[in-house]
Amino acid sequence: MTQVHPSRRSRLAVIGSAGVLALAGSVVAALPAGAAGGCETRNNNTVAKLTDCVTLEGVMEHLEVFQGIAEANGGNRASGTPGYDASVDYVKGRLEAVGYDVTVQPFDFPFFQLRSSSFSRVAPTATTYAAGTDYAPMTYTGAGTVDDGVVTPVDLAGSGLGSGCEATDFTGFAADTVALVQRGGCAFAIKAQNAQAAGADAVIVFNNTAGPLNGTLGAPGITIPVIGVPTALGQELAAAGTTVDIAVDSTSKTSTTYNVIAELPGRTSDNVVMAGAHLDSVLAGPGINDNGSGSAAILEVAENITKVKPENTIRFAWWGAEELGLLGSEHYVGALTPEQREQIGLYLNFDMVGSPNFARFIYDGDQSDFPAPAGVPVPEGSDQIEYVLEDYFERQGLWYEGTEFSGRSDYQAFIEADIPSGGLFTGAEVLKKDYQVPLYGGTAGVAYDPNYHQVGDTIGNVDPEALDTNSDAIAYSVLTLSYDTSRVNSVQGRPVPGGTFEGDPDNRRFRAENPNPAGGGGLHDGHDHGGDAV
Structure with a gap:
């Protein structure tokens, strides 16, 4: 587990003393005080320095705030609700506190909430x-x-x-x-x-x-x-x-929600490295693993990378309305001009990175384990993103495996725009396999996340080991690719300080072999993104 940097303890003390503040019906967290010579001020331009400052305690700090926001706003952080708006305010505030110029992008979406219903036959x-x-x-x-x-x-x-x-x-x-x-x-x-x-x-x-x-x-x-x-x-x-009684208490309307976008300028702006995670939960619960975990991890990386002078611009995104059909990321990509789309060199997606009964999944960009489903494009270079993430786990001696490049998370809009993509995932409602238990621990025959899309997806629903190692892998991939994307798209940069492993992808020591690869070992396929049923 990564050691907590002294300045992190100062930040936690600030949060602990101030707590969460109720403002105008929402909840926001006290912002970091900063500490001279600490992680907030030093140039974390090497893998070692950045991963030292991206800590489990830092990620958990954000998750605790997300939990508090949900508790103060009806138990969830779903798009179209006060809990989501408070989550946007929190992320925006944290980013602005460390110097980012933040864009909050509004878009309309179809909101639906079912509160209760009943149905009975009266006669005959x-x-x-x-x-x-x-x-x-x-x-x-x-x-x-x-x-x-x-x-x-x-x-x-x-x-x-x-x-x-x-x-x-x-x-x-x-x-x-x-x-x-x-x-x-x-x-x-x-x-x-x-x-x-x-x-x-x-x-x-x-x-x-x-x-x-x-x-x-x-x-x-x-x-x-x-x-x-x-x-x-x-x-x-x-x-x-026949006569019946029917009662439905629901809200169905067009509502407005938001994406949050922030970027760290590089020496070039025409080869942007993007990292994103959806910020919204389902209405059923606070969504701390799905997807507070990914949102908190990239926020922790964003806060600790601000002093770096990367070759490529780094753009972070927190998507709205993912749970209603990948709507935020689709709106973002759809609103880009052809020139703006061309400027995005690659996209990294982090959705559920702390599942309590986890496995370490990397989206299978080379399709060596799981050929992509019909109609799902896999842009050239996505395989190299997979290898970059494999590099990190290989260096740490951690087991990992592929998961189907299915287009069932926010990278879908990017691959449809022919932007190389990849990312991490630790499993949702699919059951853990016997062969995975010796590699990751946990329990076979139990879902990777038994609380997936449920009220139980709380702060206690994340595994510290998975969250810690994945947060460092996120930091590693963002920093490495911000310096050089030649592996992905042939745009030559410069080596990241601290080096890149770049081992032979055919000779990996810790890549797990799924004896029955159908289904990807755990797909995030609970979201219904289909059209109207007939």
Whole structure:
């Protein structure tokens, strides 16, 4: 574990005495006091100096603030909530305190929050249904209450495009009743729009395949409750004389959230080295591992690298609305001009780097373990980013392995823009394998992060060893590539002080071999980035 630098103890004393301050309904942390001759003032221009100053205690300091922010703001830091706005203020304040000129980039996004719901049949037989198994409110459903609403089947015989897909399906529909439609033929949102226009109080969509129906309307706009149910229940509800109670308490609207961007100018501005992490949590919890861990780690690196005079400009980014579909990074890349995109030499992504039952995963840029899925580009040079990260773990004698370059985190927008990318990951909901336990510790058959996307993703949900070693690996990769990216894109710089390992990628001592590589050993695939289900 990295030794704590004396100036770090001074900073922790400041935070400890001041605590977190409640200001205007949000929480921000006391800013660093700084200490002469300490990490905040010296030029950490070697690998040894930077990794000495990037400490576990420093990263945990940020995570403690993120935890406090969540606790003061409804238990989460999700985009569109006060907890996220307070997280943005904290990151911005810390960066400005050490001299960065910070850009807060606003963008609009579809916000949805489901607070509660209930569904029951009143007649012919009173029955109460369980959320998640018997029914599920659709994402972006409107809010509302229906008491003893008459169920009106809509074109269940499928005479046209699909049940509820055409306005004519609702010819003669009795207003102020509950529309019952079957899945298929068009997006759920179209069925709901047609029902709403016909005067329905709510919509029930039943599945056309086995199992529950967890659907999305794709975007805000529907103002009545829309729920999905399994096939058998839908068929039961089609019986004449059926009435139901439905209640949905939700918010569905277009909201504004933010990316935070800061950069350290280099000798050149046309070969930018970017490092990013998403700052938002899910609504269910504080998101300390996912992704307070990556956000805190790159903030710690940014604070300790300010005195370096790199060859290439270093740009740090904290993305908003990742949990809603990689929206912040997509907005950022989409807003760049072709010239600005061309100036980004590479992108490093750090999403979940402290999982409690961790493995050390590096995105498999050379596709030696996991060929990228169809349609996912892997820009030339991404393999060399993988090797740079492998270099660090090799130097430390730490085991690591590849994970699928799937495009399921914020690097997706960059690879689609043909920008070489890579990064680190320590696992989400996938179960740890037997072969990994001797390499990393932990427990086989248990998720890498059992609290993934849950209320339990708190300050106690990070592994100190994983967080410490990954934070140093992040520092190593950012500093090394800020001096020279010739391995990635042939742009010659100068060697980073302290040297670069650059071993033979075919002769690595600590690269673990996955005996069953299907799936990448742990993919961050819990985010649903797909389009509307039909």
